[in-house]
Amino acid sequence: MKFLELKDMTVAELAVKGRDLRQELFNLRLQKATAQLEKPSRLRILRKDIARIETRLTQLRIKSAQPTAA
DSSP, rough: OHHHHTOEEEEEEHHHHHHHHHHHHHHHHHHHHHTTOOOHEEEEHHHHHHHHHHHHHHHHHHHSSSOOOO
C-alpha cells in the first residue's frame, strides 16, 4: 500500500483499514507460532502498512486540532 492511496481516505476508513490489517497481522503471528506461515515477508509488509496508516491518522488529528486563523 502506498502512502498516496491513504491520502484520500477519511479517518473512519483509515481506522477500519488499520483494524483489518492488525487482525491479519495477528493471524499471521499465530501461523508463525504453529510453523504454518507460508510468506514470512508478509509480516514486514503489514507492519509497514500499519505504520503508514497510523502516521496518516496522526497527521489528520494534528490538522483538525489546530485552530484556524481568523
